[in-house]
Amino acid sequence: MQKSSKEIDPFRDVSRILDMNASTHTLQSLPRPATLTDGGPCALWGGKMSGFGKLSVEQKSQNSDWIAEMLRVRDQKDRKAFAALFTHFAPRIKGFLIKSGADAAMAEECAQDVMTTLWHKSEQFDPTRASVATWIFTIARNRRIDMLRRQRRPEPEELTWGPEPEPDQADTIALMQETEQLKAAMIALPDAQRELIEKAYFGDLSQAEIAKITGLPLGTIKSRIRLALDRLRHAMN
Amino acid sequence: MTIRHHLDDATLMAYAAGTLPEAFNLAVASHVSLCDECRAAVASCDAVGGVLMDTVEVSDLADESLAHTMARLDLPEAQTPPRRVMKKGTLPGPLQDYVGGDLESIKWRPIGMGVKQAILTTSSEAVARLLYIPAGIAMPDHSHGGNELTLVLQGAFFDEDDRFARGDIEVADGSVTHTPIADIGDDCICLAVTDAPLEFKKLLPRIVQRFVGI
Secondary structure, three states: OOOOOOOOOHHHHHHHHHOOOOOOOOHHHOOOOOOOOOOOHHHHHOOOOOHHHOOOHHHHHOOOOOHHHHHHHHHHOOHHHHHHHHHHHHHHHHHHHHHOOOOHHHHHHHHHHHHHHHHHOHHHOOOOOOOHHHHHHHHHHHHHHHHHHOOOOOOOOOOOOOOOOOOOHHHHHHHHHHHHHHHHHHHOOOHHHHHHHHHHHHOOOOHHHHOOOOOOOOHHHHHHHHHHHHHHHHHHO | OOOOOOOOHHHHHHHHHOOOOHHHHHHHHHHHHHOHHHHHHHHHHHHHHHHHHHHOOOOOOOOOHHHHHHHHOOOOOOOOOOOOOOOOOOOOHHHHHHHOOOHHHOOOEEEEOOEEEEEEOOOOOOEEEEEEEOOOOEOOOEEEOOOEEEEEEEOEEEEOOEEEEOOOEEEEOOOOEEOOEEOOOOOEEEEEEEOOOEEEOOHHHHHHHHHHOO
């Protein structure tokens, strides 16, 4: 049944400890997560690292948000930027779809479709509301539903109305920082819990099983998105 | 509009993951169209999906994939549905798509006591139905073998001590037996989705059930 707002809400609680010094950085000098997994909570569980915990040294140091490339695709139809995005994301889309139960051939075709959709729908990319990875995830998820289940996925109404308000760079940076914090927090989760979340997204958990997932650090990113929505509503009225 | 009853976290996450049956997706998309709180919650669950995608074990593509995809970029697109904007009316946009219009387009079928229903076409894993309950009328006592989401679109209903008004969504599982009663102010219209048949406590509704397909 409906939970009252006074109950402890694991989705929103853990995030408070993640409330770091936001909005003082520029686009050029974003902080990377200070620690990833070394000696973190995973050690307590004594388990091996699961697939998504493995980040290479190279990935740690590079500027990994891909927003500049995505904006060049959106605003200038820049093919070089598209190729860079493809090289990074297409193997991840394919890997994700294989984990979700697609065979290699279907996952390959689907990854190409998703990247083609990214090109054609790039004007819908809004860096104040979703990271590049998140936006690509939503395209891939919808494509997976089309292909595996042959269903359409009802989508909510869009909030945008008429000409879009000028995107606010501070909002973009803040969302980027919170996405990085979310990523660091997810990597720091105990193996068992992280595997549960993976299973939920790869379609291996029932809804009742998903309800048992706790400790997801969603609080700050949710507030950030809520703020962006409020601004959008304000611009519409 | 102040929404007091929101979606639960498991449903929000399953919606973001894309693992819900179509009827449940419809209820979530309809509620989210009316509720910024849950819209933000869905977007944050999408962000979890984004992190998973960004950190998943990669699977290399075939050598010619990039060239093949680049060659497709200039081809005219099959079809791009225009970006959805807010629709005017009582039904949220996702529901209008299924009904084929607003309230006046719903094909109601009477099921007794002035109650009417319209079953929407979705995949067979779950059922989506619009219910019309005249002001002050109670739905028969029922429980569920599975999950049920009930989204209020017009009027309001009481369930035990809770009042659910436009935009509110009630989340119930198999353990709940309830008797929703429409508020006296206005006839109540809601969207109810279930992933198992309703189980009525009394014989008469059970017999009716066989004929009207609740």
